[in-house]
Amino acid sequence: MARLSSGHGAAAGRRARLVAVAAEPEDLTPHRLRGLAGLADELEIRADLVGDPDPARLRRHFPGPLTYALRSTRQGGRSAAGPVARRTRLLRAADRYDLVDLEAMDDVQPELLAAIPARQRRISWHAPDQAGGAGAGLPAAVGSLRNRFAAMAAVPAALYLLVPQPGTQYGSAAPLLLTGLARTDVTAFASGPAGTWTRVLAPWLGAPVVFGRAGAPGADGMPDLDRLPADYGLPALPPLSGLYGIAGRAPGGSLSPRLHNAALRELRLPALYLPFQVDRFCPFWHWGAGFGSLGGLPLRGLTVTAPHKESALEVADVADPEALGCGAANLLWFDAGRWRAATTDTVAALRTLALSGADPSGRSAAVVGCGGAGRAVAWALSRAGARVTLVNRGIAHGREAAARLGLGHVPLSRFSPAGYDLLAHATPLVEREPFPVAAADRDAVVLEMAYRDPPTALTRAIRARGLRGIDGWEILSVEVREQFRLMTGHAMPQTAPLRALGSDPDGRSGTRARTASREPAPAHRTRWEAP
Structure with missing residues (x-):
């Protein structure tokens, strides 16, 4: 660390x-x-x-x-x-x-x-x-x-x-x-x-x-x-000696700067967390490596959003088994002279399931979405003993991801949630249900990776049906704390709840969609968002 x-x-x-x-x-x-x-x-x-x-x-x-x-x-x-x-x-x-x-x-x-x-x-x-x-x-x-x-x-x-x-x-x-x-x-x-x-x-x-x-x-x-x-x-x-940040196509919609900088200030760590809008990751990465020598403020860590998670894995000197297993990383940090890559989606999925009392071992699970987050969740559930099926709208991409992970695959057009004990959603779709929740089993546990206020369509459907659900805010809470710990070597302070930190300064909590390290979740435009 x-x-x-x-x-x-x-x-x-x-x-x-x-x-x-x-x-x-x-x-x-x-x-x-x-x-x-x-x-x-x-x-x-x-x-x-x-x-x-x-x-x-x-x-x-x-x-x-x-x-x-x-x-x-x-x-x-x-x-x-x-x-x-x-x-x-x-x-x-x-x-x-x-x-x-x-x-x-x-x-x-x-x-x-x-x-x-x-x-x-x-x-x-x-x-x-x-x-x-x-x-x-x-x-x-x-x-x-x-x-x-x-x-x-x-x-x-x-x-x-x-x-x-x-x-x-x-x-x-x-x-x-x-x-x-x-x-x-x-x-x-x-x-x-x-x-x-x-x-x-x-x-x-x-x-x-x-x-x-x-x-x-x-x-x-x-x-x-x-x-x-x-x-x-x-x-x-305050004093400053290094930089962290989030690299993605639209980091302006992320809560990460607010959450990480609040923790850095409370711990009095001399660093700043910034939003880097990145269209092509490798040129940005090579430029960022030179910034420290010229500006005196070395880049120490990045959270990475789609579509750059595969590139983040490629530029790392060493990668954790979870990132290698799913072929994507949402975190890079400098450790003992080397850049390490990891995915915190795996930790977030398993830890939130454990907190909810859901044990994946021996359960049937479907993961909707084959991007970096979806593959990470599928990899984690499979290693925890679940029987995992990948579900994806794009058939070719879904088959490729399933072959990489050694899992089954079902096209989204032919998917029914019936018969699955665990259902995980890992796409940016928030305005409508990614699958018919009404068809899910009454005792199914549903994990929603996206987060926003007002709640996503899937979260609303889960609550209306009375299913046991884990929403994206719970995932965010685990992910951002794990990312902070790995990047800085310090535990994120517990004093300010993540949801409170994400509220509008005028006191209107939940007016924006935000993403910490996952794909952006679209929301209705507010005064916070650039057109």
């Missing part, structure tokens, strides 16, 4: 300033502004999205500094104002706002600089889509970003902001730029959901501010404001 050393960092003892970004007219209602006043230090008005509100009215409800940003279409915004109209609006804002965003290099004009003093300027650069550094090596991209900043810094300002696109070397280089500059008047991060982790990490690397949406998150990857303290403990910046 890898144990964390006591950390240190340039950010230790500092506090980030939280900036609420108003991007919708609803963000400027008196009620919303008063709510932001209890969370944010500053308020940014995206004038290209909400127009030019009266700052005097804003200050009646929000007492902090106000920033005016008129993002142009050239830099990813919505403002198509011509040069004269743009200068007019920026000059008017300079008389009424505390900080005015000037785009490099179009707004760096003598007339504007003469009217807006350095203490009132924020010089920003948002790269156009897929611009800058694609195909270059990471060190070269860092050097290129540093040169761009040097040109921006020739104009004195209170703050400098660089936002490259994700998916390019510039996006990967953004955090490393901050490390190399060692300044406290610069922030840099990648835009888009793939860049969310760079936004969160930036304050620990010297950035003075971190931005959060005043309302619902947008496509730019900016979290909503109340997630910054709830999921990452911001604005506090």
Whole structure:
């Protein structure tokens, strides 16, 4: 087990300033502004999205500094104002706002600089889509970003902001730029959901501010404001010496950052758990290995979601028997100089069954779903003595998984739950029953791997029928604790229930679907979810 050393960092003892970004007219209602006043230090008005509100009215409800940003279409915004109209609006804002965003290099004009003093300027650069550094090596991209900043810094300002696109070397280089500059008047991060982790990490690397949406998150990857303290403990910046995270196609829908970071803070471990949106796992993995040497914050562990579980097993130096047996891993961690792979789906299935009083030995079991989670559950039940049948919608994939595990297979179209003592569901389907629960035996035990509030259709059907069921929240409780133990070498504290940690900061528990290390469970869109 890898144990964390006591950390240190340039950010230790500092506090980030939280900036609420108003991007919708609803963000400027008196009620919303008063709510932001209890969370944010500053308020940014995206004038290209909400127009030019009266700052005097804003200050009646929000007492902090106000920033005016008129993002142009050239830099990813919505403002198509011509040069004269743009200068007019920026000059008017300079008389009424505390900080005015000037785009490099179009707004760096003598007339504007003469009217807006350095203490009132924020010089920003948002790269156009897929611009800058694609195909270059990471060190070269860092050097290129540093040169761009040097040109921006020739104009004195209170703050400098660089936002490259994700998916390019510039996006990967953004955090490393901050490390190399060692300044406290610069922030840099990648835009888009793939860049969310760079936004969160930036304050620990010297950035003075971190931005959060005043309302619902947008496509730019900016979290909503109340997630910054709830999921990452911001604005506090405790010592940091390593990183953990979740790697998947849509990690923004995961509870893992909130659960793991709460435990890390309580145990005072110098680490941060981040969401890594990953389309291709191997390139991400090779880049992540180099991040520690350049940024001084080595990657120590990852929980991994579909479809990357097979790739996670392939990159490991050594794998636990359970992961080898099912051909997939949902956990990677650095231990004694080697990367280990494991699947915690096996532990979760067997432990929750034991807690419910269900012994798989000698029982007939059907596992619906042949992905990484389904194969892991089937492998665990088989090793525990159950007679397991795999069920899958895709016949070829189901037969392949069954042959690998030495188990029987039934296509989903021909499956009936009748006659099985144990039924396990391991697919992302949550809106309808994956099989007709009404046909299950009265004494059957049903294990639902997916979790969400409101409950999945399968969980609702189980309760209505009066069957003994294990829902995904119970699975989550076991999995996340086991993952934390393996990655950090510490037991996760028992002080805060997982369901409470997953509740909405406004007190409305269960408004989101969340996944810790398994495939995402779709849910109705809420203000927490990016479109």
